[in-house]
Structure formats: C-alpha cells, structure tokens
Amino acid sequence: xxxxxxxxxxxxxxxxxxxxxxxxxxxxxxxxxxxxxxxxxxxxxxxxxxxxxxxxxxxxxxxxxxxxxxxxxxxxxxxxxxxxxxxxxxxxxxxxxxxxxxxxxxxxxxxxxxxxxxxxxxxxxxxxxxxxxx
Numbered sequence: 001x002x003x004x005x006x007x008x009x010x011x012x013x014x015x016x017x018x019x020x021x022x023x024x025x026x027x028x029x030x031x032x033x034x035x036x037x038x039x040x041x042x043x044x045x046x047x048x049x050x051x052x053x054x055x056x057x058x059x060x061x062x063x064x065x066x067x068x069x070x071x072x073x074x075x076x077x078x079x080x081x082x083x084x085x086x087x088x089x090x091x092x093x094x095x096x097x098x099x100x101x102x103x104x105x106x107x108x109x110x111x112x113x114x115x116x117x118x119x120x121x122x123x124x125x126x127x128x129x130x131x132x133x134x
Contacts, residue, residue, distance in 0.1 A: 036107060036110070039129060039131050041129055043128065044099065052127045057069075063117060072103055076099070076100040079097045
C-alpha cells in the first residue's frame with residue numbers, strides 16, 4: 001500500500017518596493033497659553049442656560065478672544081422622597097427631583113476689555129456664574 005506524503009510549500013514574500021517619503025507640513029504651533037478665564041455656568045433650565053452661554057461667547061468673540069467650549073458637564077440631579085401623609089400610609093410616597101444643568105467655557109489669554117465686558121454682562125435670573133483665572 002503506497003503511503004501519501006504531505007509536503008508544505010513555503011510562501012516567499014515578494015520584496016516590497018521602498019515607501020515614498022512624503023513631506024508633511026506641521027501646523028503652526030499656537031501661542032502658549034499664559035492664563036485662561038474658566039467660566040462655569042449653572043441653571044435649572046437648559047434653554048436659559050444655553051442662551052446665557054451664547055451671550056457670553058458672543059461677547060468674547062466681539063473682542064477677538066479665543067473661546068473653547070461650551071463643554072456640557074454632567075447634569076446634577078437631586079432627588080427627595082417624601083411621605084404623602086403625616087402619620088400613617090407609609091406606602092404612599094411622593095418623589096421630587098431638581099436638575100441642575102452645567103456648562104463650561106474657557107477664554108484663552110483674555111484681554112482687559114474682555115474681562116470688563118463680561119463683568120458688565122446682564123444675564124437672566126436663575127443663572128449662576130463662577131469665574132476663575134486658571
């Protein structure tokens with residue numbers, strides 16, 4: 001009875017052509033950031049919050065400031081559970097929640113005109129602003 005022999009052929013890779021070198025232009029490096037104005041805006045209603053942030057960004061853009069954002073931060077949700085009755089009926093409860101929407105806006109290298117314009121800005125009630133120089 002003849003025996004079958006199995007032979008494996010090695011695949012030889014063809015030599016690769018040398019890769020062409022491509023000259024890539026590097027983008028101009030931006031000016032280093034000495035300081036930035038970090039504005040954190042908070043409100044209960046997101047529509048009023050977005051209008052306020054747009055007003056802040058328009059004010060900064062009017063003075064040719066570099067603006068980064070708005071960055072939406074996680075919505076803070078505060079929840080409470082309260083008994084409906086004062087004494088008995090523990091199973092009857094009400095649940096309430098309060099949502100606090102937040103946005104973050106950075107203004108790079110703000111000039112004194114930008115800071116002055118932002119301090120004179122008239123925003124709607126219910127909007128809280130925290131301004132830090134970082």
